[in-house]
Amino acid sequence: MAHDILIVDDERDICTLIAGILEDEGHTARRAHNSTEAIEAVRQRRPALVILDVWLQGSELDGLQILEVIRREDPPIPVVMISGHGTIDTAVSAIKTGAYDFIEKPFKADRLLLVVDRAIEADKLKRENLALRRRAGGEVTFVGSSSDAANVRAQIERVAPTGSRVLVTGASGSGKETVARLIHQGSKRADGPFVVVNCSTLPAERLEIELFGTDGETAADTLRVSGAFEMAHGGTLVLKEVADLPLPLQSRLARLLQEQSYARDGGKTKVEIDVRVLATTARDLQAEIAAGRFREELFHRLNVVGLRVPPLSERREDIPELAQDLLKRVADATGLPPRTIGEDTQAALQGHDWPGNVRQLRNVIERLLILAPPGGAPIRADVLPNDVSEDAPSVLRWEKGGEIMQLPLREAREVFEREYLLAQVTRFGGNISRTATFVGMERSALHRKLKSLGLHGGVPEGGAEPPV
Numbered sequence: 001m002a003h004d005i006l007i008v009d010d011e012r013d014i015c016t017l018i019a020g021i022l023e024d025e026g027h028t029a030r031r032a033h034n035s036t037e038a039i040e041a042v043r044q045r046r047p048a049l050v051i052l053d054v055w056l057q058g059s060e061l062d063g064l065q066i067l068e069v070i071r072r073e074d075p076p077i078p079v080v081m082i083s084g085h086g087t088i089d090t091a092v093s094a095i096k097t098g099a100y101d102f103i104e105k106p107f108k109a110d111r112l113l114l115v116v117d118r119a120i121e122a123d124k125l126k127r128e129n130l131a132l133r134r135r136a137g138g139e140v141t142f143v144g145s146s147s148d149a150a151n152v153r154a155q156i157e158r159v160a161p162t163g164s165r166v167l168v169t170g171a172s173g174s175g176k177e178t179v180a181r182l183i184h185q186g187s188k189r190a191d192g193p194f195v196v197v198n199c200s201t202l203p204a205e206r207l208e209i210e211l212f213g214t215d216g217e218t219a220a221d222t223l224r225v226s227g228a229f230e231m232a233h234g235g236t237l238v239l240k241e242v243a244d245l246p247l248p249l250q251s252r253l254a255r256l257l258q259e260q261s262y263a264r265d266g267g268k269t270k271v272e273i274d275v276r277v278l279a280t281t282a283r284d285l286q287a288e289i290a291a292g293r294f295r296e297e298l299f300h301r302l303n304v305v306g307l308r309v310p311p312l313s314e315r316r317e318d319i320p321e322l323a324q325d326l327l328k329r330v331a332d333a334t335g336l337p338p339r340t341i342g343e344d345t346q347a348a349l350q351g352h353d354w355p356g357n358v359r360q361l362r363n364v365i366e367r368l369l370i371l372a373p374p375g376g377a378p379i380r381a382d383v384l385p386n387d388v389s390e391d392a393p394s395v396l397r398w399e400k401g402g403e404i405m406q407l408p409l410r411e412a413r414e415v416f417e418r419e420y421l422l423a424q425v426t427r428f429g430g431n432i433s434r435t436a437t438f439v440g441m442e443r444s445a446l447h448r449k450l451k452s453l454g455l456h457g458g459v460p461e462g463g464a465e466p467p468v
């Protein structure tokens, strides 16, 4: 494929020589002879690659300084350095600064073209990877301003740098993998690989190969050699739904965690690994141990530190912020214009129980964004799936119904107060003090009011603690 390549060299003959080689291959070659021309050329149009001489006579900035300027571009432009005999050391330190490779003068055309192709290909892969990561949800954060969410973040911060194994527990879709990713990002292994294996989705035989690899003799149908443990070397391996690991694999894993090495499947190769293992589960592992389905020794090896992610129904306060964050991420990923969420929609989202937790909320938000009528107006609750929209407090739906108009004032006021306070108590996760502050009542007066309205016994089903 033809690329736009910038050659920076004070020696015009060398520039012409390189340009000739590149143009013969169909590339476009631009030339600059000093730092001013080079930086201007980069600003004018982002080249696919810069070939940069280490030593530039009569230039304000030398090759290394230009490299630093170019590498600050976002995304960074790949650079191949050219070095003469006396400048190899500088070329090597240029690689440390981020240059892809260097070619030494005099060079052969083949060598030049090989390095150029490789540098462009490596850069393409890097950018594709970045784009995929961005599309997969961008920077990971544990969103939420409830005390529960703050507590999860504090635990992540404490445990991440220690290197300890962590068992992350919580209901399906509550954010366990997100927590694992944040632990990896906050650790000394952050630049190493982050590998996730879901133990519940693969048959036992396949899972064993996936984890421990194979030398290829027993599994003729697979070409894979390295297992996830090898791929995670120097980084973090997450074993998702670890309770689903078959018993023989549990024993093998327990041995591996003790010895930090294992024999590759189907062969005698001993593989030594340096991997931090994080495990997640939605099940109660103590109950699994009692039922003979989980090995106790493995539980203790994995559960050096335990971290529980609370379900969404225990932290309803986080729902508006999470919904807005998910809306932005879904909009980024799908290319749809970002929107805001209407009051009625927000109240319905907060009133719903979310058995599938944040993942289910994300799916509903995606649907909202796709189905919302065009225009910039806030998204209304009628776009929600029925089971969610019926959780919108009727106080926010009266504009459609008008049933309140059939009632005398005293009863209408009571219905209104009941619905309004119910919605507010739900919104604040059953926390009476915070609800009272928001609605502008004394805590004790709110208690009395709730009691008189028959709300003493509790917030709607699935809500947090009863309002007493």
Ligand SMILES: Nc1ncnc2c1ncn2[C@@H]1O[C@H](COP(=O)(O)OP(=O)(O)OP(=O)(O)O)[C@@H](O)[C@H]1O
Binding pocket: 137, 141, 142, 143, 144, 170, 171, 172, 173, 174, 175, 176, 177, 178, 179, 240, 280, 282, 322, 325, 358, 359, 362
């Ligand atoms: N606190 C949070 N802040 C932002 N996004 C979150 C949060 N918790 C979960 N998510 C998002 O919700 C989705 C599900 O989260 P995740 O995969 O971490 O859950 P899980 O508990 O590992 O799920 P499962 O056990 O079903 O695999 C992901 O898209 C994730 O980005």
